[in-house]
Amino acid sequence: MLKFSIHKKLEGTLARAGEIETKNGIIKTPAFVVVGTKATVKSMTAEQIRSLSAQVVLANTYHLYLQPGSDIVAQAGGFGKFMDWHGPTMTDSGGFQAFSLGAAFGNSVSKVATGDEVSNISATSGQLAKVTDEGVMFKSHLDGSKHLFTPESSMEAQWKLGADMIFAFDECTSPTAPYEYQKKSLARTYDWAKRSLARHNELDTDKKQSLFAVIQGGRFQDLREEAARTLGALAAGPEHSEGFDGFGIGGSFTKDDIGTAVGWVNALLPEDKPRHLLGIGEPLDLFNAVEAGCDLFDCIAPTRMARHGSLHTADGRLNIKNARFTTDFTPIEEGCQCYTCQHHTRAYLAHLFRGDEMTASTLASIHNLHFILRLVEKIRESILDDTFHQYKKDFLARYIKKEQ
């Protein structure tokens, strides 16, 4: 069971800086959670993750359940030990795969909406996930075999995976889902949260794991607020220790309303519980979400972008594969303290990418994770010393739109 303490609140906003204490260490919040879906941060060793001063690693239940199997991970002593990560850990419930393998499958719909999506829940061709009130029927993307995930089975799998913080099984809806569907789905996610909590309490009698409920509701204020109120009421408290230890905020927003919509939720959630914004990790979004009261963020963006050659700099992202970098013998970013920038040039990275060398992914991931981890660290410091607004303004003035 975790302890969460708030050290400083930023006046006039919902932002706060604090600490989460887990049995495997302390997380200074706001914090960026590194994603290691299959008990590995793609292309990186645990030692490299440590060297970045990452605080927490999140793995995915769906993936580890399928391969190598939850029992094997349990035998290994949990996914953290399995991968040689001894700090705090989290697992996602598999709920996101209801979206990524379901409504999103083959539909070029992404988690962050543009706002122009057409409401649509009928495009079901080739989907690998089907949602019912009981749970989600997955067709494994690995071998096509069928697997039913329920709130109960997700809790059981996450129990075996052994993370410090786990998530209730939820339905992550598509940005294209209309209001009526979001409303119906929200009721289901609420029901699943209660089922998750019940099963979690049966399994975790020693309070080893902390369970986060997930707030859904799409882009609709009334649904988001309803979810925050109803699930917030189930938070653990002095007289009710078997409640939720934190909250995840999931589902879809547009980039523009990410701050405001998250704020609707956090204004209503119990203040003394950590809030994890699921799957968000671009600089602008991080600033807005912190300001709207979020404490934790996980995102695949830094590592996936890195593997695809898109690298963060203070002046925006650059595509290292562009022709202009083939003879650029400066670091990705002048002054960057990451291993990659301390030892290698843009030209070298460009060469590794063009040659499809595996080291390209590693070096690029080190850089992007360093960039995002340091960014969130600096955001935290700026809350503590009351310079958040200035820092946000200065950072974004350079980062947004400016091309190198």
Next chain:
RNA sequence: GCGUCGGUGGUAGAGCGGUCAAUUACAACAGACUGUAAAUCUGUCGCCUUCGGGCUACGAAGGUUCAAAUCCUUCCCGACGCA
């Protein structure tokens, strides 16, 4: 010297009379990516364009045909075989 088979866009390699500016792959040039179906995916890729189309192209030069990368002749180049 004789014979056989070949010479196609940056590369490899399809096409073998019209539907061919020419399949495909790679390379190249750009773009996308937010709880990882992702070391992935998308677009462009002869020149010009008012995006309708126009022009020049399949070793070179001629020729046959309404029509040629595709057929014929000669030449040049390459591989192999025989001398």
